[in-house]
Amino acid sequence: MTDIAMIRAARDRIGNHARRTPLLSSPFLDEIAGRRLFVKPECLQLTGSFKFRGAWSAISALDEETRTRGVIAFSSGNHAQGVALAARMHGVPAVIIMPADAPRMKIENTRAYGAEVVLYDRQKEDRDAIGERLSAERNLTLIRPFDEPYVVAGQGTVGLEIAEQAKEAGIARAEILVPCGGGGLTSGIALALEADAPGFLVRPCEPQGFDDTARSLVSGQIERNPAMGGSICDAILTPAPGNITFPITSRLCGSGLVVSDDEALKAMVLAFTRLKIVVEPGAAVALAAALFRKDEVKGDTVIAVTSGGNVDADLFSEALRRFG
Amino acid sequence: MTDIAMIRAARDRIGNHARRTPLLSSPFLDEIAGRRLFVKPECLQLTGSFKFRGAWSAISALDEETRTRGVIAFSSGNHAQGVALAARMHGVPAVIIMPADAPRMKIENTRAYGAEVVLYDRQKEDRDAIGERLSAERNLTLIRPFDEPYVVAGQGTVGLEIAEQAKEAGIARAEILVPCGGGGLTSGIALALEADAPGFLVRPCEPQGFDDTARSLVSGQIERNPAMGGSICDAILTPAPGNITFPITSRLCGSGLVVSDDEALKAMVLAFTRLKIVVEPGAAVALAAALFRKDEVKGDTVIAVTSGGNVDADLFSEALRRFG
Known part of the structure; x- marks a missing residue:
């Protein structure tokens, strides 16, 4: 089972081979979110995702x-x-x-x-x-996509960076919104922050109709999605939370947040306009939750992970046309 | 006149108020450029530009x-x-x-x-x-846009960061391609690199028809552009190099590189596809030069600054449609 020592070891093995992504922000997004909003753009990671x-x-x-x-x-x-x-x-x-x-x-x-x-x-x-x-x-x-301790440990390095960067920015308490498919990124970040930033609460974010993690967190057991297609959020359409990841998210995370496909697209467009980054739909659900579910988020600071940017030009243009 | 001490003082005054932008890269862009290509994405800076x-x-x-x-x-x-x-x-x-x-x-x-x-x-x-x-x-x-020593000093902090980041990446020699309007960014970076990375050569990059700096570097005196409109590269359409900036670029820079509007748009699309960043046309000319003027660039490493990302959604969509 992944623990903080495995995450730190993963960071040592990764070294300079991966990119340390910055924390971004915009006063325009703060205004929509109703609080300080930071974005951790893993879309800028090598291969365009965490x-x-x-x-x-x-x-x-x-x-x-x-x-x-x-x-x-x-x-x-x-x-x-x-x-x-x-x-x-x-x-x-x-x-x-x-x-x-x-x-x-x-x-x-x-x-x-x-x-x-x-x-x-x-x-x-x-x-x-x-x-x-x-x-x-x-x-x-x-190499399993999420239900694999070394993979969870690697994704957890995002959490180590968030803890460091938040400390530099003077942030002691925040909700951390994370796009959640199988839960590898969510559980890895939650483990890292449990150790390095205990005032932070991780919230998994999902698209409507694929809220298996949100429902599992409510019921206390692994719940499955009824369908495997039908959302544009292809990156995070997994059948159910993982056997390795769910016990971690269940122990450490706050309740899930759920957004519509259109809200994910609007968040993509705002990331284009205000942050100058390219985010794919499934990776935009956490930013969408920060912007459009603000009543469900607590505190004066929120950090949203945008986990990838591998979106086809046609879909991106369509989103710009509809919401730009 | 701006010097390295003024640039270091500007960095101290800026402190954490501005963002330290990362260095990005993609093996797909290396292949097109025919050498190692790094991008310094100042489009990710606060307000979307350097x-x-x-x-x-x-x-x-x-x-x-x-x-x-x-x-x-x-x-x-x-x-x-x-x-x-x-x-x-x-x-x-x-x-x-x-x-x-x-x-x-x-x-x-x-x-x-x-x-x-x-x-x-x-x-x-x-x-x-x-x-x-x-x-x-x-x-x-x-506050003049470029012909002002404190402004040049502030833009020069981009050069301090490039020197540090290049050192971390083990780069000892490189050509640094910079989008050039009035020359504030180009001259600031050139001064910073003269002090901190003397193996680097700065090359100003401009759009066709607005190559005042390239022509001035050839003639050794300030040459003006014949027109003030007619390129999509609005960010860098200035009448002529500055009285403060030109002596610096003239002393320190290599010859200018000139690209077409369509090449700037293609570079924008490749930055979208490969780096997940949003670059405006005028800010894409240096990346365009790295990708499409590779025979005019020397050495095994090039660093292109993408200086801004404030592009309207319609123009961005049009670029994706034409070249995506």
Whole structure:
């Protein structure tokens, strides 16, 4: 199980290979949020999402003989790119299993990072089964997207940075809003902040119809989403919280926040206008919650993680046309 | 005249009020550029451009009595926003003279930062004369956009950061490509790097038809642009290099690089796709030069400054549609 020592060790292994993303802010966004709002733009991370951190952490933790045989991952796109690039930087092969309806850019980038891409049907096929079969056949090590302690530890390095940067900015208490799919980023940040910034409360953020974590936190047990498609927030459409991540989020996080797809798009447009960053829909749900669910957030400071920026130009233009 | 001591003093006055922007990169951009390419994204600076640094530097250097009476500035938009916000953060009034055809967002933001905005006709009126009349009438201090030693010193803090960040990244020699209008940013960076990174060469970058600095560097004297409009690169359409800035660029910079408007738009789109940052056309000319004038750049490492991100949504969408 991931703990703070594993997160600090992951940071040491990551070193300068990943980017330390800044904290951004805008007086215009503060005004909408009704409080001080900071954004941790993991869209500026290598491969355009925080997933590179977890991928690096997991691959760098393998013993050399295992690592040399190669890795395999399944992902709607951001974990795919993270694993593909981290594998390439380690000089080892990667096979990535992706849904055929993943954004075109994510599939193309994963191939461009040198990985072998295997596509599957998100509605009909079980990606876990495909992953386990291929990893057995080729003797590859499966790098799970969130239910893997070393991956959670890597994502937790975002929390270490938030704690440091908040301290530099004089922030002692804040709610930390985090886009939540399987809960790898959420649980990693929550563990890091438990140790380094105990006045902070992590709140998982999800799109309407895919609020499995919010409902699980209410019921106290793992609840599943009824569907696997139908939101533009492709990056965070996972079936249910993870067996490793949920006990952590359940112990450490505040209640979940839920936003609509249109609110996520509006947050994307405000991030464009006010912060000059490119955020993908699923990665904009925490910023959307900070801006449009302000009555559900407490305190005078909120920090929203924008977890990725891998959005196709067509969708981005459409969002600008509708809400720009 | 600005020197390295003034730049270091400006950094001390700026302290944590401005943002230390990161260095970004992407293997996809390295491939296009044919060498290692780093981007210094000043679009992520407060107010969406580097201009905030110079504005803070100049306003913070005024004696208190002078500062309290207020400041005035003329600008196509980025200096306007920088002065407006820096004045507000100092608690002093600001009057900003802007061309009536400046991007809507820049005019609206300048007003939203609390400044009084006076519009003028870029083709028919002389903004310098208007600025000097108003500043005399109201006893305001004119903050010139580039031909002002404290402004150059503030912009030079970008160069101090580049030197530090390049050192951390192990870069000993590089060409530094800088979008150039009046030359405040270019000359400030050149002075900072002369002191802190003498292996670096600054190259001013301009749009076709507005290559006054490139031509001035060739002829050895200040050359003017034939027109004042007709490029989408509004941020850097100045009549001629400054009397203060040109002697610095002339002494320290390599030859200028010139790109087309379409190349600037393509660079904007690649910054969207590969770096997840929003860059405005005029601020994209240095990245465009790194990507599309690679035969005119020397060495194995180039650092391009993207100096601002204040672009209207319509123009950004159009660029994505044409080149995305």
